[in-house]
Amino acid sequence: MQQSMELPLVLFTVLSQAAIGIAFMRAVRQPVPAQGGNARNEWRMITGLMGLGLIASLFHLGHPAGAFTALKHLDSAWLSREALSAGLFVGLAALAAMASGEKGNPLFAWGGAALGVVVILSTGMTYAPPAFPALNNALPTIFFLISAVTLGAGFASWFAPETHQPLLARIFTSALVVGLVIHLAAPCIWLSGSEVMRLTGQAWLKSGFYWSHIGIMAASLLVIWKTRTIAVWLPVVVLLGELLGRAGFFVDTIHTAANMGGLY
Template identity: 35%
Template structure:
């Protein structure tokens, strides 16, 4: 069980860091008026999130001190590619933070880091595209990992920016609304496809829907934040600093619940020998 939660924390926090890094780079590139103290603070938060994710991943290993061995088969193993890409991404987040802090040229590192992030997240999803597990042997893991990055990452960046009193426009929140809606509809479609597939995939779908974790994930991670952001949209109040932390917390809890559901639904089936 500890190993399962190590994977939950690693995947969610690494994807959050990837999305936040890209968000910071986009804001810095498009708006170009961010103070170095603000960028330093946000980039430091990205380093912290990625560092926590990597630290959590060690809990899944029987021998944490030999974690470097996981990168030995880059040419043939998606797991090795995941280890190498997220290791490289963590290094780039540290460099990016240092460049913000020292006032150095950061655009090139921002571009490379964003590209590595965009490669690392789907690579992490490919680790779980397994023929032995029909519910995972599809585009689902890649799609949901990417959706975690594009929903949770910008919100994490928004919280850090709000702490530094950086003014955020409506575009970021409109993007998050669209991403959350896409995530919810994609998961509904995914469940319907699983249930209609029959055999083990259908059992996974029903096992998911019958779980209390699924309903908590639905209300906490999708309905509640969409309701808050929808209320703000209806009132045209885009300076929503008082809502940002709440929305971020709800989405983070929802993503953690969803990832536990991702691993737990299949684990539950293996208990019955399926």
């Protein structure tokens, strides 16, 4: 039983995680003195990516004008917490884009990183419902965090001075390695789980989205091992891979309804 691609959610999750990842990299680099770089432009990109992601998410709603009602259940719904934290994050990013100097402000950097963690945790919990047994665990949060770190390190290299490039390259490489291991292991582990988990593992391992994502991660890892730097075009390629992988996340994960009436 194939699910919908959910293109608005693909765009929202990937673009928002790219924005959050860049904010993470600002916090990581903030204590390290360096000449050059442009914090204001970096925050502008963070704001733009998060804004585009939020706009895309509205197309998932039957009544986009009622999006504010998502905040009504903060005490019980992770979706409400995701909406609030994402809104606070884009607000802080916009403020930083206007108020930051060229070298940046540590308060914005650490505030953005803290809010980013809350957004990723909330998003991970939102997409880990019991109806999808393969994802009813910490895996969505782990997937999203890996995406954020990989994309963040990649796009942060566009703004970082030369002295910070080796640090970003190490983070980028490590995130790709961890991402490859976890994405290769997850569907194999699902094969030994319940019936619906097994069906999910089979669907992922047969999916063009899945193998395209794996191939782009592996190729990107090969490029950076060979060059030792993040080529200016490489983050765009990785972004494409994350979009394809996220499409598979929604399309190829099996709902319990697929085995309704069957044995588990």
